[in-house]
Every structure is written in structure tokens, then in C-alpha cells.
Amino acid sequence: STGGGKLKPPPVAHYNLNNVTTTPDPLQNRENILLLTPMARFYPAYWDNLLQLKYPHELITLGFILPKTKEGNEATKELQKRITKTQKYGAEKDRFKSIIILREDIDPPISSQDESERHKMQNQKIRRAAMAKARNSLLFSTLGPATSWILWLDADVIETPPTIIQDLARHDQAIIAPNCFQRFWNAEKKEMDERPYDFNNWQDSPTALDLAKQMGPDDILLEGYAEMATFRTLMAYLSKEDGLLHEELPLDGVGGAALLVKADVHRDGAMFPAFSFYNLIETEGFAKMAKRLGWQPVGLPNYKVYHYNE
Amino acid sequence: STGGGKLKPPPVAHYNLNNVTTTPDPLQNRENILLLTPMARFYPAYWDNLLQLKYPHELITLGFILPKTKEGNEATKELQKRITKTQKYGAEKDRFKSIIILREDIDPPISSQDESERHKMQNQKIRRAAMAKARNSLLFSTLGPATSWILWLDADVIETPPTIIQDLARHDQAIIAPNCFQRFWNAEKKEMDERPYDFNNWQDSPTALDLAKQMGPDDILLEGYAEMATFRTLMAYLSKEDGLLHEELPLDGVGGAALLVKADVHRDGAMFPAFSFYNLIETEGFAKMAKRLGWQPVGLPNYKVYHYNE
Numbered sequence: 001s002t003g004g005g006k007l008k009p010p011p012v013a014h015y016n017l018n019n020v021t022t023t024p025d026p027l028q029n030r031e032n033i034l035l036l037t038p039m040a041r042f043y044p045a046y047w048d049n050l051l052q053l054k055y056p057h058e059l060i061t062l063g064f065i066l067p068k069t070k071e072g073n074e075a076t077k078e079l080q081k082r083i084t085k086t087q088k089y090g091a092e093k094d095r096f097k098s099i100i101i102l103r104e105d106i107d108p109p110i111s112s113q114d115e116s117e118r119h120k121m122q123n124q125k126i127r128r129a130a131m132a133k134a135r136n137s138l139l140f141s142t143l144g145p146a147t148s149w150i151l152w153l154d155a156d157v158i159e160t161p162p163t164i165i166q167d168l169a170r171h172d173q174a175i176i177a178p179n180c181f182q183r184f185w186n187a188e189k190k191e192m193d194e195r196p197y198d199f200n201n202w203q204d205s206p207t208a209l210d211l212a213k214q215m216g217p218d219d220i221l222l223e224g225y226a227e228m229a230t231f232r233t234l235m236a237y238l239s240k241e242d243g244l245l246h247e248e249l250p251l252d253g254v255g256g257a258a259l260l261v262k263a264d265v266h267r268d269g270a271m272f273p274a275f276s277f278y279n280l281i282e283t284e285g286f287a288k289m290a291k292r293l294g295w296q297p298v299g300l301p302n303y304k305v306y307h308y309n310e
Numbered sequence: 311s312t313g314g315g316k317l318k319p320p321p322v323a324h325y326n327l328n329n330v331t332t333t334p335d336p337l338q339n340r341e342n343i344l345l346l347t348p349m350a351r352f353y354p355a356y357w358d359n360l361l362q363l364k365y366p367h368e369l370i371t372l373g374f375i376l377p378k379t380k381e382g383n384e385a386t387k388e389l390q391k392r393i394t395k396t397q398k399y400g401a402e403k404d405r406f407k408s409i410i411i412l413r414e415d416i417d418p419p420i421s422s423q424d425e426s427e428r429h430k431m432q433n434q435k436i437r438r439a440a441m442a443k444a445r446n447s448l449l450f451s452t453l454g455p456a457t458s459w460i461l462w463l464d465a466d467v468i469e470t471p472p473t474i475i476q477d478l479a480r481h482d483q484a485i486i487a488p489n490c491f492q493r494f495w496n497a498e499k500k501e502m503d504e505r506p507y508d509f510n511n512w513q514d515s516p517t518a519l520d521l522a523k524q525m526g527p528d529d530i531l532l533e534g535y536a537e538m539a540t541f542r543t544l545m546a547y548l549s550k551e552d553g554l555l556h557e558e559l560p561l562d563g564v565g566g567a568a569l570l571v572k573a574d575v576h577r578d579g580a581m582f583p584a585f586s587f588y589n590l591i592e593t594e595g596f597a598k599m600a601k602r603l604g605w606q607p608v609g610l611p612n613y614k615v616y617h618y619n620e
């Protein structure tokens with residue numbers, strides 16, 4: 001030993017994963033939330049919604065991944081502007097613990113972000129595989145040893161209850177999905193209305209399982225396409241106006257629009273398959289993989305979040 | 311805006327994954343290495359071997375995960391002692407960039423770490439599933455946005471060439487495995503000798519694929535058991551004394567004793583399945599998953615590292 005050099009030795013970090021709790025009362029237990037968003041476009045309403053979250057911002061780390069397209073550059077600039085405003089000039093209580101922005105290193109498979117183009121069935125497999133890789137890059141690069149929960153929130157989810165983190169965590173579920181709706185102008189009723197938007201939260205059906213059996217190992221089942229009727233039970237259609245807000249529904253497939261996940265689920269290895277996994281892909285494949293690891297996803301049909309209306 | 315609070319705003323970290331290179335010359339390009347070790351026992355020779363690595367230590371982050379058993383406590387203490395000696399009192403050039411130590415939060419399925427007990431076939435599935443989860447916890451918690459390569463190195467691998475990182479990276483392969491041998495006293499020859507140790511680096515065989523076809527979806531194929539002859543091509547047996555040091559062999563299964571992986575392979579989602587994946591598990595399942603993601607593992611039959619002899 002030389003008796004020490006000039007530089008201060010780098011700290012050694014110890015983490016007992018046993019001491020990182022993930023409880024129904026994360027606020028009381030000061031649990032760290034990692035809020036992850038893949039972002040192709042920046043919506044000011046998304047940021048406004050983040051700001052109104054009632055969970056202590058100093059316990060929330062934000063992680064973003066944006067594509068390396070022109071649109072991605074534009075979104076990065078807009079995001080950066082709002083971040084500076086909040087983190088540098090904003091009220092202390094508004095500031096988040098830390099923020100990580102990743103830019104993708106691969107070209108996106110489909111250049112257009114228009115809804116009609118990106119929802120075309122033949123485009124779905126490559127698009128969802130690319131989305132899966134983006135989610136995994138973001139997750140693997142940002143999850144730390146002190147993270148208790150991951151809140152997946154899409155960039156176009158622009159309205160959630162301010163207590164969404166507390167409300168979802170209260171259920172003490174490994175994976176929990178609110179119901180993703182969309183507000184629209186009902187021309188008939190001449191008033192604002194809402195409709196189901198995300199069809200990736202579902203319970204399996206014998207038909208879907210039969211369809212999968214007839215498929216090749218690389219094929220994927222998709223939800224929400226008339227040409228491939230699955231007869232799955234879709235959570236999107238199960239919300240009841242007079243239903244209990246906290247009613248639970250076990251799920252076999254989940255979407256990523258809004259999803260609270262215990263960090264240990266990801267730590268066990270549950271990720272977003274970019275390949276056909278039991279003929280499922282991305283967030284739906286994630287649900288299946290979590291189930292194989294012994295974690296049961298649930299949904300809340302009557303607890304709503306809202307997707308942007310293009 | 312309140313015009314700013316009392317605390318300095320936390321920094322916003324930007325990472326362009328495109329600027330994090332993973333090249334055949336990592337030293338020249340100052341690429342960050344994450345060296346990951348699941349550790350049930352501490353071997354002083356393992357640490358001595360780390361210290362003699364010729365890759366700049368200031369570019370190497372070490373990550374450990376230890377079980378929460380009595381043995382794990384003991385190993386943590388021993389590890390901590392050597393860390394303090396190196397990081398605090400050691401020569402500057404010996405110090406590593408940073409060190410993260412994780413303790414598992416689940417009870418290990420098999421309490422004994424004795425080789426005969428842990429190698430019993432009926433114990434293998436639960437044991438390897440637990441190992442897979444330990445590797446994933448470690449990986450998901452330590453991989454950062456600036457990591458270029460992950461070097462997996464078991465705690466009982468006590469001898470590697472000092473230039474192992476440069477030597478393996480030079481091949482520019484997504485996943486590359488040296489051949490893991492073991493030194494022993496050859497009583498017949500009355501001299502030190504060496505023998506193949508790790509049988510998880512293999513090329514598939516029609517027999518193994520047939521065996522898998524006849525198995526249930528939750529069963530796993532194991533290598534190195536007489537009661538389940540797979541007739542796979544085992545890299546362990548392919549080393550030649552006069553062979554080229556850098557000869558490559560494409561692999562279908564890999565072991566974790568020593569394994570260099572490009573960070574993007576993991577970022578795409580390739581992890582260690584703790585469940586039967588194509589009837590494979592843990593590191594062998596990882597190889598299959600990587601292949602499904604388009605990454606081809608290779609091995610170096612004549613490039614050797616050495617496992618401790620109990």
C-alpha cells in the first residue's frame with residue numbers, strides 16, 4: 001500500500017435489497033419512485049400533469065428515452081425547456097429528485113408517428129419490437145438499487161389523478177394498471193365525452209389461446225384488430241359509472257400507457273420482450289413473463305387516466 | 311415560478327446512447343466496464359486477480375450480489391476488508407471507479423454451497439432459477455447509461471490473463487466466452503495439471519433439440535449429467551494445446567463463469583431467465599434469448615480462465 005494517493009477514494013455503496021421496501025404506503029415509508037416515459041412527441045399537458053402529482057417530487061426520478069429522429073430532436077428540446085423551468089427556476093416542492101434523458105441509438109423502423117400509420121396491423125410487430133427495446137434500454141439504464149416502484153407513463157397520457165402513485169400502490173400489487181380512456185367531443189350529444197383507448201389490458205380467452213396455438217413461434221397476437229378477433233375480456237370495456245373506484249381485475253396482458261410495477265418484478269428479470277414470447281410482444285409479453293416469474297398483474301377498470309386526442 | 315429555492319437544483323443527465331461506444335479497442339476509446347460478480351464465498355485469489363487486471367481501473371465499476379445467509383455475511387465482511395484496503399489505502403492505479411454491493415432479499419433455495427450438493431440434478435432447476443434472479447437483480451440495479459461492456463466473472467474464477475478485457479473486446483462480438491478450466495494435482499503424472507470445468511458453453515445437437523421437444527414447457531435441459539446425454543458439442547473439450555489463442559466458435563449456450571457482453575445486448579432486454587425458456591435456464595437461457603434478439607454468442611476454446619479447486 002502506498003498510504004493513499006491524491007484523489008479521494010470513490011465511495012463504496014452498500015445496498016441491502018431487504019431494506020428497500022415496497023409497501024402499500026410508499027409516502028409514509030419514503031419510497032423512491034422511478035417514473036419512466038418513452039417519448040416520441042412532447043405534450044405540454046403531460047408535463048403539467050407530472051407537476052400536479054401529489055407524491056413528494058424529491059422521491060421521484062424521471063427517466064425519458066426519445067428516438068433519434070427529427071421529431072425526437074424537437075421533443076427533446078421542448079422537454080428540456082420545461083425541465084429547466086421546473087428544476088432551475090421552479091418552486092422547490094415542484095423539483096424532481098433527478099432526471100435522466102436517453103436518446104436512442106437505432107433508427108426507428110417506421111418514420112411516421114401518425115396514428116393511422118402506426119396502428120396499421122402489418123406495421124405493429126416491428127413497431128412494438130422497437131418500442132420494447134426502447135422501454136428495456138430505459139429500464140436497464142435507470143433502475144437503481146434504491147428504487148422501490150417503477151411508474152410507466154406514456155408521453156401522451158395527459159391526465160391522471162394527482163394521487164395516482166399512492167392510489168395504485170395502496171393495492172400492494174406487483175403490477176397494476178389503471179384504465180386508459182380518451183376524452184372527445186361527442187357531436188351527437190353536443191358535449192365532451194370519453195371512450196376506452198388502451199386495449200392492451202385484457203384477460204385471456206380460449207379463442208386467443210387457440211389462435212396462438214395455430215401460429216408459428218415468431219408470430220404475434222394483436223389486440224384491437226377486427227381481422228384477428230380474440231374474444232379476450234378487455235378491461236377498457238369493463239368500467240362502470242357506478243363501479244367501485246378500487247375494484248380489481250386480474251389481467252393476463254397489460255398496456256404501458258400507465259402501469260405501476262414493483263421494482264422487484266423487473267429485478268427478477270421481467271422485461272419487455274422484443275420477440276414473440278408465447279406469441280405476445282412488448283407490454284403484453286411483459287405481463288406473461290411476470291406471470292411466469294410468479295407475479296400476477298391486476299387492473300382497475302374504474303380508475304381512469306386519459307390519453308391525448310390527436 | 312418562485313425564482314428558485316434554497317437547494318441547488320439536481321443535475322439533469324443527458325445521455326446519447328449513440329455516443330457510448332462499444333468498440334474492439336475499448337482502452338483507446340476509454341469505454342466503461344461494469345464487472346459483475348454473484349458471490350456466495352469470498353476467495354482472496356479472486357480479488358488478487360482483479361487487482362492485476364491491466365485495463366484502467368478508473369474505467370471499471372464493480373458490482374457484487376451476495377446471499378443473505380451466514381456464509382453471505384462472512385463473504386461480505388471479507389470482501390469489504392479487501393475493498394477498503396484497495397480503495398482507501400491502495401495505490402491510486404489500483405482503485406476502481408466505484409463499487410456497488412447488493413445483498414439479496416430472498417432466502418436461497420439450497421442452504422449448502424458444497425459442490426456435491428449444489429451439483430445434484432434435482433437441485434439444479436431451483437438453484438439455477440435463484441442464480442438467474444441474483445444475476446438479474448445485480449444487472450438491473452447497476453447497469454447505467456454510460457456502460458459499454460459488462461464482464462460477468464464468478465467469485466471462484468481466480469485466474470485470468472491480465473489483459474482479458476482488451477483480449478475479449480478485440481473480437482468485437484456481442485457475447486464472448488473464454489474457456490473455463492480448473493487446475494488440479496495429477497496424482498498419476500505427479501504434477502500440476504488442468505481439466506475442463508465449465509460445461510455450459512456449447513453448440514446445440516439434434517439429440518438435445520429432440521429431448522427438449524419431448525419435455526414439458528416448464529422442464530429444463532441440463533448439461534453435464536450422464537442421466538441426460540445431450541451430445542452437444544462442448545467447448546470445454548475443444549481446446550487444443552497448439553490451437554490459435556483467438557480461434558472463435560459460435561455457441562448456442564453460454565456459462566457465466568467469465569463472459570464479456572456488449573451493454574446493448576442487455577439493454578435490448580437479454581437477461582437470465584429464471585424460468586424455462588426454450589427448455590433452458592439462466593446463462594444458457596440468456597444465450598438463447600440473445601440469439602432471439604439477433605445477437606450471436608461466440609466462445610474462445612483456447613483462451614482460458616481458471617476456476618477454484620475446492
Ligand SMILES: Nc1nc2c(ncn2[C@@H]2O[C@H](COP(=O)(O)OP(=O)(O)O)[C@@H](O)[C@H]2O)c(=O)[nH]1
Nearest residue numbers: 038039040041065066067108118134154155156
Ligand atoms: N423512445 C421512443 N418512444 C416512442 C417511439 N414511438 C412512440 N414512442 C412513445 O411511446 C409511447 C407509446 O407509443 P404510442 O405511439 O403512443 O402508442 P399508442 O398510444 O399505443 O398508439 C408514447 O409515449 C410515445 O411518445 C419511439 O420510436 N421511440
Ligand SMILES: Nc1nc2c(ncn2[C@@H]2O[C@H](COP(=O)(O)OP(=O)(O)O)[C@@H](O)[C@H]2O)c(=O)[nH]1
Nearest residue numbers: 348349350351375376377418428444464465466
Ligand atoms: N448472490 C449469490 N451468489 C451465488 C449464490 N450461489 C452461488 N453464487 C455465486 O454464483 C457463482 C456461480 O455459482 P457456483 O456455485 O460457483 O456455480 P458452479 O461453479 O457452476 O458450481 C459463484 O460466483 C458463486 O459464488 C447465491 O445463492 N447467491
Ligand SMILES: [Mn+2]
Nearest residue numbers: 154156157307
Ligand atoms: Mn399513445
Ligand SMILES: [Mn+2]
Nearest residue numbers: 464466467617
Ligand atoms: Mn463456480
